[in-house]
Amino acid sequence: MSAPARLVARSRPKTGERLALSAATAQGVHIATSEVPRWLERVRRCAGATVRRIPFAALDHWSFAPDTGDLRHRSGRFFTIEGLHVMRPGAQWQQPIIVQPEIGILGILAKEFDGVLHFLMQAKMEPGNPNLVQLSPTVQATRSNYTKAHGGAAVTYLEHFVEPDRQRVLTDVLQSEHGAWFYRKRNRNMIVETDGDVPAGDAFRWLTLGQIAELLRLDNVVNMDARTVLASAPAAAAEPRALSCDAGLLAWFTAERARQDVSVHRMPLREVAGWQADERSIGRADGRFFRVVAVSVEGAGREVAGWTQPIIEPVERGIVGFAHRVFDGVPHVLVHARVEGGFLDTAELAPTVQCAPANYPPSDPGPRPPFLDLMLDAPGDRIRYSAVHSEEGGRFVDAESRYLIVDTDEASTPTQPPPGYHWVTPGQLNWLAGHSRYVNVQARTLLAVLSTGAAGRTGRAA
Amino acid sequence: MSAPARLVARSRPKTGERLALSAATAQGVHIATSEVPRWLERVRRCAGATVRRIPFAALDHWSFAPDTGDLRHRSGRFFTIEGLHVMRPGAQWQQPIIVQPEIGILGILAKEFDGVLHFLMQAKMEPGNPNLVQLSPTVQATRSNYTKAHGGAAVTYLEHFVEPDRQRVLTDVLQSEHGAWFYRKRNRNMIVETDGDVPAGDAFRWLTLGQIAELLRLDNVVNMDARTVLASAPAAAAEPRALSCDAGLLAWFTAERARQDVSVHRMPLREVAGWQADERSIGRADGRFFRVVAVSVEGAGREVAGWTQPIIEPVERGIVGFAHRVFDGVPHVLVHARVEGGFLDTAELAPTVQCAPANYPPSDPGPRPPFLDLMLDAPGDRIRYSAVHSEEGGRFVDAESRYLIVDTDEASTPTQPPPGYHWVTPGQLNWLAGHSRYVNVQARTLLAVLSTGAAGRTGRAA
Numbered sequence: 001m002s003a004p005a006r007l008v009a010r011s012r013p014k015t016g017e018r019l020a021l022s023a024a025t026a027q028g029v030h031i032a033t034s035e036v037p038r039w040l041e042r043v044r045r046c047a048g049a050t051v052r053r054i055p056f057a058a059l060d061h062w063s064f065a066p067d068t069g070d071l072r073h074r075s076g077r078f079f080t081i082e083g084l085h086v087m088r089p090g091a092q093w094q095q096p097i098i099v100q101p102e103i104g105i106l107g108i109l110a111k112e113f114d115g116v117l118h119f120l121m122q123a124k125m126e127p128g129n130p131n132l133v134q135l136s137p138t139v140q141a142t143r144s145n146y147t148k149a150h151g152g153a154a155v156t157y158l159e160h161f162v163e164p165d166r167q168r169v170l171t172d173v174l175q176s177e178h179g180a181w182f183y184r185k186r187n188r189n190m191i192v193e194t195d196g197d198v199p200a201g202d203a204f205r206w207l208t209l210g211q212i213a214e215l216l217r218l219d220n221v222v223n224m225d226a227r228t229v230l231a232s233a234p235a236a237a238a239e240p241r242a243l244s245c246d247a248g249l250l251a252w253f254t255a256e257r258a259r260q261d262v263s264v265h266r267m268p269l270r271e272v273a274g275w276q277a278d279e280r281s282i283g284r285a286d287g288r289f290f291r292v293v294a295v296s297v298e299g300a301g302r303e304v305a306g307w308t309q310p311i312i313e314p315v316e317r318g319i320v321g322f323a324h325r326v327f328d329g330v331p332h333v334l335v336h337a338r339v340e341g342g343f344l345d346t347a348e349l350a351p352t353v354q355c356a357p358a359n360y361p362p363s364d365p366g367p368r369p370p371f372l373d374l375m376l377d378a379p380g381d382r383i384r385y386s387a388v389h390s391e392e393g394g395r396f397v398d399a400e401s402r403y404l405i406v407d408t409d410e411a412s413t414p415t416q417p418p419p420g421y422h423w424v425t426p427g428q429l430n431w432l433a434g435h436s437r438y439v440n441v442q443a444r445t446l447l448a449v450l451s452t453g454a455a456g457r458t459g460r461a462a
Numbered sequence: 463m464s465a466p467a468r469l470v471a472r473s474r475p476k477t478g479e480r481l482a483l484s485a486a487t488a489q490g491v492h493i494a495t496s497e498v499p500r501w502l503e504r505v506r507r508c509a510g511a512t513v514r515r516i517p518f519a520a521l522d523h524w525s526f527a528p529d530t531g532d533l534r535h536r537s538g539r540f541f542t543i544e545g546l547h548v549m550r551p552g553a554q555w556q557q558p559i560i561v562q563p564e565i566g567i568l569g570i571l572a573k574e575f576d577g578v579l580h581f582l583m584q585a586k587m588e589p590g591n592p593n594l595v596q597l598s599p600t601v602q603a604t605r606s607n608y609t610k611a612h613g614g615a616a617v618t619y620l621e622h623f624v625e626p627d628r629q630r631v632l633t634d635v636l637q638s639e640h641g642a643w644f645y646r647k648r649n650r651n652m653i654v655e656t657d658g659d660v661p662a663g664d665a666f667r668w669l670t671l672g673q674i675a676e677l678l679r680l681d682n683v684v685n686m687d688a689r690t691v692l693a694s695a696p697a698a699a700a701e702p703r704a705l706s707c708d709a710g711l712l713a714w715f716t717a718e719r720a721r722q723d724v725s726v727h728r729m730p731l732r733e734v735a736g737w738q739a740d741e742r743s744i745g746r747a748d749g750r751f752f753r754v755v756a757v758s759v760e761g762a763g764r765e766v767a768g769w770t771q772p773i774i775e776p777v778e779r780g781i782v783g784f785a786h787r788v789f790d791g792v793p794h795v796l797v798h799a800r801v802e803g804g805f806l807d808t809a810e811l812a813p814t815v816q817c818a819p820a821n822y823p824p825s826d827p828g829p830r831p832p833f834l835d836l837m838l839d840a841p842g843d844r845i846r847y848s849a850v851h852s853e854e855g856g857r858f859v860d861a862e863s864r865y866l867i868v869d870t871d872e873a874s875t876p877t878q879p880p881p882g883y884h885w886v887t888p889g890q891l892n893w894l895a896g897h898s899r900y901v902n903v904q905a906r907t908l909l910a911v912l913s914t915g916a917a918g919r920t921g922r923a924a
Contacts, residue, residue: 004790005877007703010700010704167710174719240473245470252628258565326464327466330469409465
């Protein structure tokens with residue numbers, strides 16, 4: 001017996017087309033793209049926030065637990081900084097790590113104006129941003145945020161994301177964050193469409209994807225949370241052909257995951273070997289990788305007037321890049337199945353290169369990361385995309401990387417890449433980014449660049 | 463510049479059609495379906511294996527670690543039985559759990575005969591199977607197996623799965639196993655096609671999916687490993703319409719995962735509260751759920767001549783069932799976003815009902831699992847599918863469940879189901895089973911039944 005019911009098409013083919021139209025629309029209805037940096041500057045001045053490094057002892061309500069040495073908030077909420085022991089065949093290390101089990105919402109509200117999707121972007125101050133204020137999603141809320149653990153104001157527009165009409169959800173997927181700094185952190189990456197009358201507050205502007213693409217070409221304008229949400233959106237019509245079929249790509253990745261032996265144990269921060277604490281930082285004796293420091297934020301027009309918090313500070317600027325080739329008219333990028341200690345499941349797909357070159361000085365006799373020099377030495381005419389972006393400013397301070405997409409050739413990046421690497425099309429990467437834990441956060445920044453067209457159109461149309 | 467290269471179509475549309483043809487082929491070229499149970503019986507007699515419960519002290523090379531009480535093999539390999547502490551809002555418990563971090567291969571070799579795909583199935587003895595010998599994948603190998611940790615013979619046909627031609631891989635996906643008994647266990651579920659000349663050994667037969675479907679209607683013939691691999695195969699042309707679109711389904715599941723607070727810690731087995739050990743078993747004081755016991759296997763024609771091992775024994779037969787409805791001509795089943803302590807990521811999609819009814823006696827004042835009585839009391843003419851299957855016989859002894867697919871109606875299972883439940887089409891479930899950790903192992907057994915047509919054709923054609 002068949003019950004009457006309203007069925008819907010399983011796929012919404014128009015979503016990709018509507019996003020493509022938005023990406024092709026260079027002018028929005030709300031603000032000129034060229035005005036956006038000036039608007040961000042106004043918000044920056046208006047907020048008047050100052051961020052100072054402080055000694056750990058000056059943290060309010062944060063302290064080192066007497067038994068473990070873990071750095072925690074008095075309320076038991078927000079996050080903690082603990083220790084992690086990572087063991088792999090032939091390598092093992094210990095390090096501090098941020099533990100924040102709760103799942104936050106990174107949500108962008110979308111709405112059609114004149115038939116074109118616009119996205120409500122926020123000018124948001126984060127203490128770790130090098131320029132404090134960047135373009136962020138409509139909503140960026142930890143669960144502590146929206147359950148008011150810090151007694152702040154309600155998160156504006158949050159109601160669109162907490163119980164959305166599922167037929168208006170363009171994407172909603174749990175994505176990992178930095179596996180080198182976070183223990184198994186993930187956030188919901190959401191885009192929800194509305195046709196209601198949504199007034200844009202002072203700190204918000206409606207932008208097309210084309211406008212955001214143009215802003216992605218600038219340094220430190222589009223924040224990490226916005227980049228990862230945009231990468232999670234279904235892209236326009238994907239290439240029907242690729243160097244390997246989708247099933248072959250999954251088979252390769254399954255084999256990569258299966259061959260990794262990674263054993264990870266949390267441990268007390270105070271017992272972490274190779275790291276030492278002073279009044280103002282916890283860092284490695286050899287000065288590599290990152291430090292844990294403390295900051296004080298004052299005069300910020302945020303949910304609360306001012307606060308102090310621990311934060312992670314990388315020691316040097318990173319480099320994150322995709323090798324890019326066009327095979328028989330179809331663009332491909334070279335992904336790396338990369339193990340990070342904080343990943344929930346061993347490996348995720350990462351850019352071709354992802355490291356801080358300063359950690360590999362020429363004097364270091366150890367092996368250099370594959371393809372690093374290809375990125376460092378790329379001639380200008382092979383660079384399709386280059387911009388500096390910082391990582392999440394709520395947990396990382398001055399965590400900048402140069403993001404690159406570089407044209408390469410058979411000699412430097414062969415059609416049959418070395419083990420652990422695989423050529424994928426942007427469409428294949430976008431398909432996988434529709435599910436959890438395939439594409440790491442750095443690769444998602446570059447995917448956002450590819451999907452919005454910020455690196456220019458490639459392939460036959462180029 | 464575009465480099466010449468051989469591109470392939472990203473999707474292999476014929477795979478689904480070829481599997482559908484195999485499912486529609488009731489007779490194979492190698493053995494009549496009716497002969498299969500007799501063949502399994504011959505292998506059973508020939509193996510002449512006997513399995514006896516033994517005291518823990520009679521285990522060879524297995525012992526309780528002096529410090530933790532964990533049950534381990536002298537070599538440090540195979541698996542251990544440790545303790546697990548699971549905390550959720552309003553509930554927390556401790557239990558023994560099997561820890562086996564290495565990823566095994568469950569692989570089925572496929573080959574066309576007379577233009578129809580056949581699958582090389584093995585008659586395999588496992589000590590926990592109620593009838594010892596069942597139909598299993600071509601290869602069922604832990605990494606200890608194929609690195610010869612127990613000094614046995616090489617695993618036959620393994621070479622087809624270790625470094626397969628990726629263009630011949632029909633499926634290769636990491637799937638979870640029982641989250642109530644295993645800590646984050648996953649195996650590779652692989653189907654690899656060959657066109658080589660592959661002789662079928664005495665313990666192997668080539669079968670069509672149609673033949674396997676008929677055998678799935680029998681009790682305890684197709685083992686769990688075979689069922690989960692078959693569920694992971696791409697199904698034939700899926701329904702284009704459903705009660706919710708694919709993006710809406712993912713949004714629902716993301717919200718389900720995000721709302722779960724599950725905190726899990728491994729702990730020493732000897733400290734697990736509520737469980738007590740005697741010479742022959744570790745069980746709960748109230749007799750519920752399962753016991754850890756030890757068995758001795760003798761006279762088996764397996765990789766090694768005989769062995770002893772710990773094994774998990776559920777106290778009662780389980781019931782596992784999908785509520786099934788046809789909406790506007792399209793069949794749907796009601797999935798449950800179920801939390802199990804051993805899952806890597808909080809919840810997976812489970813059948814409508816999955817429990818051991820004996821754990822919920824009528825005298826128990828606590829809440830009964832939703833829809834349980836709907837399954838227990840289903841009239842015969844509403845039962846689309848019913849068979850008893852046992853779980854993996856290498857780790858679980860006499861772990862039988864009745865698997866059901868039951869036609870239900872609006873009164874018992876409304877179109878708008880309660881929180882935590884969602885209507886999906888078999889095609890949607892199959893789509894998700896192509897990725898890791900969406901569909902739990904019990905739901906995959908029922909998905910194999912749906913995909914192969916073992917429950918009969920449903921929907922408009924019915």
